[in-house]
Amino acid sequence: MRKENLLDKAQINYLNLHSDEVIDRLIKVIDARGLKNADICRLTWWPASKTSKILNKTQKPSATDLKLLAKAVGYTPEIFLLDNYDIRGYVLSDAIRCISDCVREVYAIDGTISSVDSIQDIVSYEMPLAIIDALNVEPTNYVTKSCIDEKYDEAEMTSSDSDEFVGEISVVLYHRNVTSYDGYTPYIQLLIDDKRNTTVVGLFLRDSEGHLDPKERKKFKNIILANDSDQEWNKLENSDSYWEKMKWSENEIESVIYSKSDIINHNIDKTINMDLSIMLDKYCELVFYLSKGIDIKERKTDITTKDIFSAITGNDFFSEETIAKVLRSRKNKCEIDPEHTSFIDEAGKPYMTVECLLPSFSGYPLEIIKSEANCICLCPNCAAQLRHGSRKDRERMFFTLYREHEAALRNQGVDLSLGDVLKLNEL
Ligand SMILES: [Zn+2]
Known part of the structure; x- marks a missing residue:
């Protein structure tokens, strides 16, 4: 609900x-x-x-x-x-606030009291999504778990009669397919302490008992070249944190600690996303090590929903930048015959259209389809003829274009004969 x-x-x-x-x-x-x-x-x-x-x-x-x-x-x-x-x-970022805004809301810095009710939505829903968005990973690849740990300290309870929420908040994230190896479970965590004096973003590791032997911990820290967490902790020595250093460091492999003032004064707005990305990189390294070679690092391309739609419909296929680059390199001349003329466009240049040599659904990755090597610059007449001309004319045109682009495509790892190109274009 x-x-x-x-x-x-x-x-x-x-x-x-x-x-x-x-x-x-x-x-x-x-x-x-x-x-x-x-x-x-x-x-x-x-x-x-x-x-x-x-x-x-x-x-x-x-x-x-x-x-x-x-x-x-x-x-x-x-x-x-x-x-x-x-x-x-x-678009997650259109609907979900950034991580630091969520954390500030949990801190209730506007003077409101943060009750469990008031932070439930943020912690269990918005924060995990903000983290996923910041990490730019495929949401379906990751599992997030949020926890609001309401365990009141007995002494605290009696001395405080306000309704204000006291307790630890954590959002845990791990890859769906890599839970544990040899009993070790690595995970990324954003952790806010009982009294909201300290926020930690870190990479953690649990053994089957839920702890980590100090020697093991050191070994894993070395493997991923982790920073010195004592140094991180020392920055906060005077910050009245409710966490005991020992308790906190039980499972820690690498972490960045923010003080309350860092959060309130917007000092972490940019860095928290960066720190999380670094943690994700190290998480992937750790998984690689623990799993003996499974690489879960996502290599995102800049292909957008619009690109995929364009690929389906064949509209507006290339980015404006690519088109501009192609027109410049071909000097606004038709690749079938540089003598072909066209009308003059708003920019005062002969209008040329940019088309694909290998069609969008030829089975090659969009990066290749959208690459400059696959762009052909044609006068509007040739562009229409290439799709709607007689079979003989189309074959002749593809032959000319193939000769021009063969080397560039091969550089992209696409090794096709003229026959393949004709077949891909339904000839
Ligand atoms: Zn032409």
Whole structure:
């Protein structure tokens, strides 16, 4: 239940922020389906006046209006729609605050009292997602577990009669497929101490008993070239932390410790994400060592949802940068025949189009498909002829293009004969 409430909040923020874009997109869908205002009235149960005001854009729709309208025209209520396409994507950072904001909320620095209730959503939902987002890993590859440890200290309880939450907070993260090796379980953890004096981001390791022998700990610290955690700890010697150094360091392999003032004064806003990324790298190293060779490090490319959509539809395939680069290197000349002419575009240059030599679904990775080596620069006439010309003309054109691009493609590791290229282009 809580999760849904928070998701709603995030959606509402998103919709309020992007209401102009979303309504434009929905109006396009309504037009495309030939729906009339009366249809929309019936689907949404809005009065006719409201319907026409919203569709004529004289009334700004609320987030609820947008969700209802989206649902009425066939979308699920989760309309985290991206770009101008009917493709659903979800940008975590649009809906979830960054880690440091979440931590500050848990610290209740605005003077409010943080009760267990008030931080439950943040700790169990928003923080894990903020961490996943900061690490830029595939969310489905990682498991996160949050814990609000409400164990009150007896003495503390009697001396304090406020409702303020006292207890340890932790968010644990580990790769779904690598839980433990030889009884060792590595994990990344964000840990906030009982009284919120200290926050730790670190890499931890548990043996089957839940602890770690000091000798073993030292060995593992050496393997990943971990920093000296005593030094980290000493920075906080006077910070009145409720953690005992010994207790804290039981499973620690590497960590960065932030003081309360670091958190409150926004000193960690950028570094906490970086520190977590470093922990992830070391976590992957540790997994590599423990598993004797399993590499779980994700190597993300900059392929976006839009790219994948474009690959499916064949629209706007190359990035503006790639297109600009290709046009420059080909000097805005048609690769079939540099004498071909075209109209003059806004920039005062002969307009040329950039196409793929290997089509987007030829089975090669998008990095190769989108590479400069695969870009062909054609005059609009040749571009159309390459797809719609006679078989003979198309074969001749592909032959010319293949000769031009063969070497560059081979440099990318693509070794294809002319026959392969023709086949891939359905010739
Ligand atoms: Zn041409």
